[in-house]
Amino acid sequence: SAVISQKPSRDICQRGTSLTIQCQVDSQVTMMFWYRQQPGQSLTLIATANQGSEATYESGFVIDKFPISRPNLTFSTLTVSNMSPEDSSIYLCSVDGTGRGEQFFGPGTRLTVL
Amino acid sequence: AQKVTQAQTEISVVEKEDVTLDCVYETRDTTYYLFWYKQPPSGELVFLIRRNSFDEQNEISGRYSWNFQKSTSSFNFTITASQVVDSAVYFCALSEEYTNAGKSTFGDGTTLTVKP
Numbered sequence: 001s002a003v004i005s006q007k008p009s010r011d012i013c014q015r016g017t018s019l020t021i022q023c024q025v026d027s028q029v030t031m032m033f034w035y036r037q038q039p040g041q042s043l044t045l046i047a048t049a050n051q052g053s054e055a056t057y058e059s060g061f062v063i064d065k066f067p068i069s070r071p072n073l074t075f076s077t078l079t080v081s082n083m084s085p086e087d088s089s090i091y092l093c094s095v096d097g098t099g100r101g102e103q104f105f106g107p108g109t110r111l112t113v114l
Numbered sequence: 115a116q117k118v119t120q121a122q123t124e125i126s127v128v129e130k131e132d133v134t135l136d137c138v139y140e141t142r143d144t145t146y147y148l149f150w151y152k153q154p155p156s157g158e159l160v161f162l163i164r165r166n167s168f169d170e171q172n173e174i175s176g177r178y179s180w181n182f183q184k185s186t187s188s189f190n191f192t193i194t195a196s197q198v199v200d201s202a203v204y205f206c207a208l209s210e211e212y213t214n215a216g217k218s219t220f221g222d223g224t225t226l227t228v229k230p
Contacts, residue, residue: 033217042205043159043220090157103149103209103218105159 002027002095004106012112013083020079021109023093028073034066037090037108046091049076083113116141118208120221127196128229135191135224137206143167148182148189149207149218159205165189196228 003026013019023032034046046066047055055068069077080087093106117140127133139148150162163173165182173180177194193200203225207218 042222043207043218045217045219048217092159094159102164103161105151105161107158110157 001102002029002104004093004095004104006091006093006106006109008109009107010110010112012114014114015084017083018079018081019083019111020077021091021093021111023076023078023106025074025095029095030073031096032070032076033094034068034076034078035092035094035105037092039088043092046078080111083111085113087111088113116143116146116208116210116219118206118219118221120204120206120224122224123222124225124227126227126229129198130195131228132192132194133196133226133228135193135204135206135226137189137191137221139187139189139206139208141187141208141210143210145210147209147218149205149209150180150189150191151205151207152202153205153223154202162191193226196226198228198230201226201228 005024007022011019032049035043036046037043045058046061047057047068049055049068049070051070051073057063065081067079078091088111090108090110092108094103096103119138121136125133146167148165152160152162163180170182170184179192181190203223205223206221209218
């Protein structure tokens with residue numbers, strides 16, 4: 001299995017500011033994934049983060065709003081830029097920790113934008 | 115495009131009752147993964163099971179069992195003798211990326227409440 005940690009666990013931010021969320025995995029993984037879970041909603045994939053290349057974004061998500069870094073095989077960051085109250089969500093990092101389709105999720109970052 | 119439907123938004127049962135959570139999926143691929151996750155009130159997402167499209171064998175793990183039927187595109191989850199600790203939101207998910215199961219489409223979830 002893979003153990004994933006995220007920082008911060010939660011934050012309350014002002015409109016117009018940016019927040020960077022960190023995701024650390026205890027083993028090297030090829031791909032890391034960022035999901036968003038809006039209040040009372042399901043999970044939606046934001047982007048796939050590959051080491052050494054630009055992230056691949058899903059429809060409806062753009063790099064200017066959600067820039068992602070992947071400097072090595074165990075770490076990634078997601079920035080939520082120019083935040084608005086609609087960005088209030090739980091942001092989750094995930095990996096396929098075993099390479100056999102067993103997806104593991106971090107504990108999530110609960111973001112509230114005022 | 116892939117789609118996952120969990121028609122049951124909320125289910126409430128009394129402890130020790132059996133409960134089945136339904137999941138119906140749509141995909142054009144012949145190779146895919148199906149998953150179930152549990153999200154307790156704490157918010158953390160817990161992986162329960164993965165099933166690939168070539169393996170229709172049903173699986174049992176303790177009080178949990180899963181019924182995968184390709185003919186009806188369903189992957190249902192049954193909890194036997196439910197307990198209060200089973201109260202959570204349960205998500206069914208589908209991945210068409212055979213070697214990259216992290217890119218998943220999730221259903222809307224079913225909120226299960228088990229009353230003592």
